[in-house]
Structures are given as C-alpha cells and as structure tokens.
Amino acid sequence: MNELLPKGMNVLWVDFLANGVRLADPEYRKKMVRQAKESGITHLVVDAKIPYGHTTYPSRYALHVGGWSDGRFQAWADKDFLREMIYEARAVDLKIFANVDVFAEGTKKTRDGLAFEKKEWQVVYVNSESSNLSAYSENHDDDTVFVNPIHPEVVSHQLSILEEIVSAYDIDGIVLDRCRYPNVHADFSERSKISFESYIGQQIEQWPADILEPGSGGMRDQIKRGKWFPQWTEWRALNIKKFVQQAKSVVKSTRSDCLFGIYVGSWYPLYYQEGVNWASESYRADLPWTSTDYHRSAYADELEFIMTGCYYPEVTVEEASANQRPASWYSVEGAINMSLEAINNRIPVIASLYLNDYDNNSQQFGKAVRMCRERTHGVMLFDAVYLESYGWWQELKPLLQRS
Template sequence: MSINELLPKGLNVLWVDFLANGARLANSEYRKEMVRKAKESGVTHLVVDAKIPYGHTTYPSRYALHVGDWSDNRFQEWRGKDFLREIIREARGADLKIFANVDVFAEGTKKTRDGLAFEKKEWQVAYINPESSKLSAYAEDHDDDTIFVNPIHPEVVNHQLSILEEIVSGYDIDGIVLDRCRYPNVHADFSELSRSGFEAYIGQQVEQWPADILEPGPGGRRDEIKWGKWFPKWTEWRALNIKKFVQQARTVVKTAREDCLFGIYVGSWYPLYYQEGVNWASESYRTDLPWASADYHRSAYADELEFIMTGCYYPEVTVEEAALNERPASWYSVEGAINMSLEAINNKIPVIASLYLHDYNRNPEQFAKAVHMCRERTHGVMLFDAIYLEMYGWWDELHPLLQRT
C-alpha cells in the first residue's frame, strides 16, 4: 500500500489539548463554536485527549482515574461526564474526522499528587539523580511535573493496552495517536527490573551500575553526560522496549477495529531522541550518530505505524533562518525538521509536520510561512494547540492558509 493510500495528502489537523481547553469545553455552546470555527477554517481532523499526561481519562474508564475527580477540582464540571463522547458528537455533526490521543507512560502529577503512580509506586521509573548521581526510586525529575512509569513493567503494559482497547472498542474515532510513548529522559529507567532486563539482553552482568551505562554531568548538566561502555547498547535496548509496546498497541487497536488508523506524535529532533529511548525512524534508515549501536536500526518503529506527526517546533521556518540565528544545526527550523523527518521515515508512511503556535506569537506572517512549509512538504500540518487560535485571534488568519493549495 502506498503512503497516499494509507492517508491522503492535505490533512489539516488541529490538536485540542484537554488541559488547556477542557474547562472551557464543558460549556456546550463554546464546544459547538470551537468545532464550527475549526470546520469553517478548513480543519479536517481534530486530535482530542482520551488520556491526559497525568494518567486520567476524559471518559469514564474501567481502568483509569477520571479527570473530573482530580483533587484540585480543576475539571469538576466534567465529573461523571464523558468529554470524549461529547466532542466526538460535535465533530461528527461538522463532518470532521477525529483522532483520540493517549498519553501512554504518564500516570501522575507531582503538584497535586494525583494519579495511579502514587497508588502503585512500583510502577514508577527510577532515575539517576542528576545532582547526586544516586538512584532515586521516586520520580524526582525536577524539570517535569509528570510522573512516568516503567515501559517494561508488565502491569504498566497491561494497563495501557486495556485503555487502548477500551477506547477503540467503545468510541467512534478515526484513529489513535500515542503520545509520551517513551521514557521521560536519559536519566531513567534504572530500576532493578530494568537492570535485570538489560543484563539478560546483553547476556552478562553490568559490573558498575549505573556508571557503565552513564554518569550525569557535573551539577546535573545533561549536555555533559559521560557515556559508559554499555551506553550504545543501552539506547538500543530502551528503544526496542518502546518498539515492542508499539507493536502490542497496534495489535490491540487493529484487533478491536481494523479501520482505526494507528499513529504517533514525536518530536522531530531525531539526533536527540535517544534520550527518550525512542527510535521513531523506519527500520530501513541507518544513522551514524555517536550514541547509536551497529544494530540500532532494529529498534525503529515507523514501519508499525500508519502515520506519524513530528513536532517541528521552531520559530525559524527556513534552514537559512536557523543559520542566521546561529542555531546548532539546520534541523532547528521547520524546514530542517521536515527534512530530518522525511529522511528518517524514508518514505514508508505519511509524515504530518506539526507546529507549536506559541512560537509565532505576534508574528502571523511567520506563522503563515510555517503552515505553508508543512503543507507543501508533508502530508499536511498539525497545529498545537487550539487555545492559541483563541488567544491570538487567529481563526480568521487560519482560513486562507488551510484553503491554499
């Protein structure tokens, strides 16, 4: 099947993040108005959250906590209600297609201490604390409020697969998008479960754990991490763990409903994405980056997907702009990120270039250039997020951009 048969070109995708929009969308009139504006602007698909970054679902689940039961009452107006079904109903009425987003290995928030990760602490990833180089059994990564869980813990895997089956079987959606289907960063997971799994993979014990894998830089600097002798093999193993889950997730989705499309969102910065334990390229792609093992291509998962959205999240649109602004590499631009995405995917599946609208605040001309670049070079554009169209008053700006051929 050709990539155009998998998904036609010209997709205009609008992401509707629940954390940013959920409170407003409890108002049925606002919900209808947003969907109407999206349709009239030329949007073809909405991405809506079925499971948010803290593990809560936006619909009543047999397995997960509901957003309406969050302890700070942020979304109390949704208590006992089904956001996913409501937004699907509105989208169908406007003849919009809809993808359900599932934030996978994210199961808690430190700010309010909500989430299953607090009930099931054995699920949590273990970090090397970048300040002390000691292992931390509790998710103390100070850069992120999200509590991540271990992608190889059997209970974690079963939990995520059950939620996917529940969504695909119970809701009239056109596709699933996985997000946060990854490790949190390069400092995790260093649990005993991961140690035993990795040692089984390499067929021997790691003598100095975790120093033979990596050591944090002085003062916790991530750009000065010292790689141990097993680091390339470690990156391969972590990425294989994520690939295995993606394969399992695809089987669950396709068994529940063959016609439900299966895709993923990732950041476009492939040369750095090993830090999250993900190889989102095609298995046919080869890289000579210094952290990659000779067999790293075996961990690539793009061939398991039917589409991929890559975050081309840069204010610079062209490669020339990135050079003028002394960016470290050409892929620190929308154009360069698209080039990187297309190279790594190797024409195996549709690529939808994605924009972070906040990058273009007070600069609608640059926003227009970025949208045009995405639509011209890839299968379409994904806009993150709907809240910025409201904040910047850009609904009218959007219409001519998405109508342009």
C-alpha cells in the first residue's frame, strides 16, 4: 500500500456553502481552526470550487462565489477564502487539502454558473415521464447542474482550474468531489451517443432504449436495462477514469509533492449509477450490471488516498440488520468492509461520516468515529457546521486523541 499518508488521520471537511458566511469573520475563522487543532484534527478539507462551479478564490477561469446573484456570499467579494483558510491552518500546524467539485457548473435556483453561459456543456437526461431526452439538474429537486465529462471544453476547464490551484496555493493535497455523472439518467447527448457507438463498434438501433428505459413517476429510479447497458456502464466509468488520469497528471506535473485523492460514496454496488468505478483494477465485482471488462474502468490505483462516505446512522452490521436495511453495507461497519474489499489494500482508505446522521445521539457518533479510526486509515467528518451547531467540539477531543 502507498504509505504517503500517516495512519490515524483525523480530517475535518469545511464546506463553503454551510460555513462561508460565518467564516467571513476573521475571529470566527481563527477560532474554528484552533478548535479543530485542539480537538485532534490533523487535516482540513476546504472548498476551492463549490458544487455550482464557483471558486472560493479569484480565478482566471471560473466565476467567484462573491459574485453570486443572490448576494449570499457578498462578504467574500474580492477576497480569497482558500488563502485565508490556508493561513489559519498553517498557523496551528494543520495540513490542508483543497476540494474541487468537478463536473458541477451551475445552480438551477438562481441560474448562476458557466453551465448557463455554455448550455452545450450541460448533460442531457432521459426524461422519466416520456422516455424522451431532456435536460434538468441532478434530480428534479436538486439545485446542481452537471456538465458532460467528455465534452473537451469541460475537461479543459476543469484541468485549468486544478493547475491554477496547485501552482498558486500552499496546499498539501487535492481532493476531487463530484468527479462523476449526476445519476444513471445522464448523459444521453448526441456527443455521448457517437462516442459510445465508436466504443462498441456499431450503431445503436433503439436510442436510448437499448441502453436503458427509466421508470415513471415515483418509480423513476427503477430502470429497465437494455442490451448494451453493461458496456454503457463500463464506457461511462472509463470516461471518468480517463479524466482522473488527466487530473493526476496535471497535479503531479505542477507539484509532485501535492497528494492526489478523491471523495466517493461507499455504496459501491450502486455507484455505477454515477458512472464511477472507484475500486482497484485488481477487484472483480460480481454484480448484475457489470461487464466482463468492467475492472478496466477502475481508478483507485491512480490515487494516493480515497475518502469513502460511510453515511449511515447504523454503525454496526448488526444494527443495519435489526433495522431491516437491505444489505450489510447500509452501516458504517458494512460500508468500511465494502470499501476495503473494493480497494483491495492498494491505497489508504479514510472512512467518512455525515454528522447529521447522529443528531441528538452523541453516543452513536462516538461509536462511529471509533469504528472508522480502528478499521481504516482515519476518519473524515462532514461537516464542521455540525460540530458547531451540536456543540460537539468537546465530545470530539477524547475520540480523536485515543490511540
């Protein structure tokens, strides 16, 4: 296993959307970072590019969060959140990773973002009611607008931002998030059709039915798989792997000491829906949707670490069973087992928790933290806002400082 990262990492994610307003206050910013250090946090993840495509620093390529039309982050206009957070982290000797939300470039509510200036970038979805093709955001009630991972302008844009961050900022690593398709219903653009037909060496007779047909109404996610669905799943995952390889090349050629990692959800048996195979190539998944060569699309071997979201209120496999969860991996323990199996000991796995799952249950929170620290390379906590609102800074300290 690659051991560039020390075991026992305690990572705190600082989401800009949740924390940006309060962190505009220099005193609050300093206090939060110092609380993190005193509690045993070793690494911060801070947003450099948020899920709507805006950067938190002045970019030559992207829109800045301070110019958001609803004025929510006006306090950051002409300021550099990323640099300010790096300054505070270095003051208390914390490592810092910059997070980049990759293929998300717009917000539906305010219609801000490059996805609206460059509509040809947007992914095209299969409409769940008519099976025709239409464009909308990630889910009907979601605000994020995704762009097509194989559009050359999209790829160039994301790589330029990565190079810009790594060359200009004193960070210890890059984390990619939303480096994926939004869901199983995208992308069904003409560009993707032509590319896929080239991949399989023949034309699709019934598009998109030979790939998939979505359910309707409340059954939208219960798709009917067409004859080319396994190859389609493989092709989409290969597209994401290709981008990951390109991103790694940019990061490492710019600064070889900058660590390169990714955040994904731990629910591997369902992650084909996002077009991602985050396992090691050495892993062979035995699942209904896999093709014979699906393992070729795996990208974990390109990474130096991976954070997998073990986002469940149930901590143990026994709890998941008692609550009639559909599988053992619907628990922190089961999700860790799934993650370790798919990664196959090739790179460090950092189990990640969604703190909102433990609202009013600090005992269960402590149990989850201990599980992550005992079984994997460390723990990632999402997000800082919950430590503040739940008053859990003191709860955290003994959990993270145990050997």
